[in-house]
Amino acid sequence: MLMSVVAVSAAGVLMGLRFKAPALIAATALLVIGSFAWNGLGLPGYVTVTRFLVLAFALASAYIVGLSLAARWRRNER
Incomplete structure (x- = not known):
């Protein structure tokens, strides 16, 4: 579960740096x-509603972090 959260968070930050809300x-x-x-498919590690909500929250939070980093970099370029 931890690796899933880390992977989703990294994807969220990268999306926030480049894309806007429709990408989220x-x-x-x-x-x-x-x-x-x-x-x-019956793969190991059944995804429950709680796990999905944790992953969705991590994605949204990391996206906001990426947006704030992108805004800061754009502001410093001026």
């Missing part, structure tokens, strides 16, 4: 589809 919506939808596919 698409990434969350991809997370939902991936969770259903993971559970449907």
